[in-house]
Amino acid sequence: MDDRGRSTGRRADRLFSFASQGAGVTVLVLVTLVCVFLVSQAIPALARNEASFLTSREWTVGGDAPRFGILELLWTTTAASVIAMLVAVPVGVCVALFITEYAPQWLRRPAGNLVDLLAAVPSIVYGLWGLIVFRPIVRPIEDWLSSRLSWLPIFEPTGITGGTIFFIGFVLAIMILPIVTAISREVFAQTPTTHKEGALALGATKWEMIHTAVLPFGKPGVISAAMLALGRALGETIAVTFIVSTLAVGSDWTWSLFNGGETFASRIANNAAEFDSPQKTGAFIAAGLVLFILTFVVNAIARVVIERRKAFTE
Amino acid sequence: MTATSASRAGAELSGPFSFASRTAYHVEAADVATEEPPKLTRGSAIRRVKDVVAKVVMWAAFGLALIPLAWILYTVVSNGVELLLASTWWTNSQRNINATDAGGGAVHAIQGTLIQAGVTGAISVPVGVFTAIYLVEYGRGRLARAISFMVDILSGVPSIVAALFVYAVWVTTLGFQRVGFAVCLALVLLMIPVVVRSTEEMLKLVPNELREASYALGVPKWITITKVVLPTAFSGIVTGVLLGLARVMGETAPLLILGPYTKNIATNLFDGYMPTLPTMINQDRTELGIDTAVDRMWASALTLILLVLLLNLIGRLLARRSGVRH
Numbered sequence: 332m333d334d335r336g337r338s339t340g341r342r343a344d345r346l347f348s349f350a351s352q353g354a355g356v357t358v359l360v361l362v363t364l365v366c367v368f369l370v371s372q373a374i375p376a377l378a379r380n381e382a383s384f385l386t387s388r389e390w391t392v393g394g395d396a397p398r399f400g401i402l403e404l405l406w407t408t409t410a411a412s413v414i415a416m417l418v419a420v421p422v423g424v425c426v427a428l429f430i431t432e433y434a435p436q437w438l439r440r441p442a443g444n445l446v447d448l449l450a451a452v453p454s455i456v457y458g459l460w461g462l463i464v465f466r467p468i469v470r471p472i473e474d475w476l477s478s479r480l481s482w483l484p485i486f487e488p489t490g491i492t493g494g495t496i497f498f499i500g501f502v503l504a505i506m507i508l509p510i511v512t513a514i515s516r517e518v519f520a521q522t523p524t525t526h527k528e529g530a531l532a533l534g535a536t537k538w539e540m541i542h543t544a545v546l547p548f549g550k551p552g553v554i555s556a557a558m559l560a561l562g563r564a565l566g567e568t569i570a571v572t573f574i575v576s577t578l579a580v581g582s583d584w585t586w587s588l589f590n591g592g593e594t595f596a597s598r599i600a601n602n603a604a605e606f607d608s609p610q611k612t613g614a615f616i617a618a619g620l621v622l623f624i625l626t627f628v629v630n631a632i633a634r635v636v637i638e639r640r641k642a643f644t645e
Numbered sequence: 646m647t648a649t650s651a652s653r654a655g656a657e658l659s660g661p662f663s664f665a666s667r668t669a670y671h672v673e674a675a676d677v678a679t680e681e682p683p684k685l686t687r688g689s690a691i692r693r694v695k696d697v698v699a700k701v702v703m704w705a706a707f708g709l710a711l712i713p714l715a716w717i718l719y720t721v722v723s724n725g726v727e728l729l730l731a732s733t734w735w736t737n738s739q740r741n742i743n744a745t746d747a748g749g750g751a752v753h754a755i756q757g758t759l760i761q762a763g764v765t766g767a768i769s770v771p772v773g774v775f776t777a778i779y780l781v782e783y784g785r786g787r788l789a790r791a792i793s794f795m796v797d798i799l800s801g802v803p804s805i806v807a808a809l810f811v812y813a814v815w816v817t818t819l820g821f822q823r824v825g826f827a828v829c830l831a832l833v834l835l836m837i838p839v840v841v842r843s844t845e846e847m848l849k850l851v852p853n854e855l856r857e858a859s860y861a862l863g864v865p866k867w868i869t870i871t872k873v874v875l876p877t878a879f880s881g882i883v884t885g886v887l888l889g890l891a892r893v894m895g896e897t898a899p900l901l902i903l904g905p906y907t908k909n910i911a912t913n914l915f916d917g918y919m920p921t922l923p924t925m926i927n928q929d930r931t932e933l934g935i936d937t938a939v940d941r942m943w944a945s946a947l948t949l950i951l952l953v954l955l956l957n958l959i960g961r962l963l964a965r966r967s968g969v970r971h
Contacts, residue, residue: 347867348783354775355784355792358837362795365802365834368813425706433703442707444961449714451957453895455923456946459930460717505713512710536692538699559801566803568898569923573930596805596898603902612817619809623802630801 369620376613384617388584390598392605392614399614401621403578407496407592408622411571412564414500414588415507420557422504423511430512431519432541443516450509458573461502462494466574469498477589487587493576497588502574503567507560514559518552519545551636558633562626568596577601595622718950725947728940734948739908739925744932749941751948753910754925758952760912761825761904761921762894765832770886772833773840780841781848782870800838807834808899815903823903825911825919831899836889843885847878880963887960891953897923922949 380397382389387400430442473495477488489495522545530540576591593601599615606612728734728748737750776796780789811831815821851874859869875882906924911917922945929942 341865344865344867347870351775351779351783352788354772355779355788357772358776358799358841359792359795361834361837362798364814365806365810368810368818369806372813372817422706422709425703426710429703429707433700434707445714446710448954448957449710451891451953452714452717453897453923453946453949453953455895455897455926456717456721456950459926459942459946460720463933464716464720508710536696538696539692541699562801566805568803568805569901572901596803599805599809600898600901606812606816606902609817612812616809616813619806623806626801626803626806627798630797634797 365623369616369623372609372613373617373620374613376610377617379610380614389580392611393608397610397614401595401618403592404595404598404618405621407499407575408565408594408596408625410588411496411499411503411594412561414497415503415564416557416561418501418504419508419511419560420553423508423556423560424515424553426508426512427515427519428541428545430516432537432545446509446512448509449505450513454506454567454570455573457502457506458570461498461570462573465502466494466498469501473497473589477587484586485588487585487589489585489587489590491576491589491591493591494574495576495589495591499571499574499594500588502570503564506567506570507564510560510563511553511556514556515549515553518549518556522548551639555633555636558629558636562629562633565626565629566596566622567594568600572597572600595619595625721943721947721950724940724943725945728944729947734944738910739920740910742908744929744935744938747937747940751922751925751945753908754920754922754945755948755952756910756912757825757919757921758894758923758949760914761829761832761919762890764826764829764914765836765893766886766890768829769833769836769840769889773837773889774844774882776837776841777844777848778870780845782866782874796838796841799834800842802834804831804835804896804898805902807831808902810834811899812902822916823905823918824916825904825914828899828904828919828921829914831903832893832896835896835899836893839889839892840885843888844878844882847881847885848874850881851877884960884964887956887963891956891960894956895923895949895953897927900924901927922952 376392376397377384380399382398382400384400386402387398388403389398389400391398426446430439430446434442470492477486480486481488526544526548527540530544531537535543571594575593575597577593578591595618599619602615606615731748733748733750734752735750735755736752738753739749739751740753742749776792780793780796783789784792808831811827811834815827815830816823821827855873855877856869859873860866864872900921900923904921904924905918906928907918907920909920911919913919925945926942926949929938929945932938
């Protein structure tokens with residue numbers, strides 16, 4: 332190899348290394364920009380806000396004296412997402428156990444693909460289906476619960492006939508089920524065969540084997556799956572936007588799950604037409620920023636759990 | 646015989662994993678000196694019942710998970726297939742078709758969706774793949790950890806937040822109009838983490854021996870990566886890209902904020918509104934009282950599902966044919 336060849340090789344090498352580092356730095360800069368822009372646009376709007384941002388339920392973003400707060404958005408978003416998680420995690424874990432432990436060998440791959448198909452359905456389709464087909468099915472269940480358990484504050488009847496928090500939670504549960512299943516399936520499949528065989532050799536039934544070997548091993552994975560799914564549920568936009576029922580201005584506060592109310596994402600999406608002044612846009616961006624922080628915290632918890640598990644297994 | 650049944654009862658009482666009861670059995674057995682070996686028990690009734698209940702619950706959970714899938718697909722197909730079979734659906738736009746007119750075409754929206762997905766892919770694939778190459782092949786130390794962390798954050802960003810960010814930059818700060826390209830920018834933010842993570846997984850699966858063999862032959866690092874590592878992981882990377890594209894095509898939130906709908910064919914990313922399938926669905930959704938609009942809405946939903954499923958299917962077939970070739 333002559334000198335020229337060697338030097339071009341080196342230069343190309345440096346260029347390639349530079350390009351890949353550049354791409355990485357681009358991602359870093361992008362995320363930083365997202366934070367910087369959201370914060371910088373939100374601050375002026377927040378400064379002019381005359382109501383308490385965290386504890387107010389008002390939402391008047393225009394005019395000289397804007398008053399807006401996120402209390403209602405925060406409640407609806409978290410309540411619906413938590414319902415979704417409470418429904419989706421047990422079912423998702425059972426489906427994952429079915430696919431890894433119970434299904435006959437020939438069924439495992441198709442069963443996994445079928446559940447993954449749920450993730451391939453665009454969320455706008457969930458919105459349509461929820462609004463038109465699923466809603467009439469859930470109505471009677473809500474009526475039954477609110478007539479029998481109306482003494483519980485969360486089941487108090489409200490007279491809302493459109494999308495309630497309870498209903499949004501169920502639609503979200505279906506949407507996050509494939510995430511829970513996919514991650515749980517992966518960790519359950521990694522259970523050391525020696526653990527499982529050991530349990531069986533000691534006379535455990537299949538369920539006892541799962542209970543003593545598979546579930547304890549997969550627990551951190553399931554927790555992080557639940558957190559990632561919660562993050563997805565918190566930020567879900569279009570399906571929720573289709574089914575929420577907006578509350579009348581000045582309606583009474585209630586803890587009932589059968590109340591309507593908007594989530595962060597649906598409030599922003601529903602009012603996209605209002606983004607005509609920096610003041611108004613800033614208010615919505617402030618709401619978006621809170622949503623960003625919420626999902627960030629939830630995702631960070633999931634990451635920490637996963638990292639700790641790695642530290643244990645290695 | 647009495648000793649056998651007593652010790653069996655003992656084993657059942659003290660649970661499935663008790664060594665103590667087994668040992669006790671052997672001691673007693675030696676004393677009594679029965680000639681028969683101990684019989685294998687199948688466990689107590691309650692344990693067997695629990696086992697069966699667990700099995701039933703697992704099968705039921707799987708059945709439960711399939712109900713919404715079958716139900717959604719049935720709803721969309723049965724309501725939407727009729728319009729899809731008409732040839733005008735694939736050749737015409739919605740130009741001059743009012744909500745009360747039946748049918749029309751979706752070609753404008755299909756075009757818009759495909760163009761935006763294509764441009765999004767063209768931007769996010771190079772950035773995503775190079776980032777993954779950096780993280781796997783070059784990255785050490787603090788910078789690599791920071792980038793990896795940022796990718797994690799990005800993958801958790803809700804689509805509506807990504808759209809707000811692009812709105813804040815593109816419209817509020819730079820003063821541009823809401824055009825197709827702005828939608829692409831928001832979608833790029835959502836697609837990059839998918840591409841980075843799937844590519845990273847694939848690159849990590851490439852055996853180190855291949856790299857070492859290549860270095861031993863005096864091949865420079867960048868040629869090793871482009872000629873040895875990337876081809877080995879190629880089909881896996883393509884799968885990740887296709888799944889990412891499938892996710893991006895179904896996203897609606899950025900379109901609501903950045904990409905208003907129009908009924909005409911529009912292919913210019915930088916000028917005027919650009920119709921897409923999700924916004925077309927959204928348009929007809931506002932006329933839920935009109936049957937023709939509802940039919941059209943289901944038909945466009947079916948079209949969107951078919952597009953997304955097609956990409957998913959191709960991606961999965963590629964993934965099955967070869968993860969990483971050894």
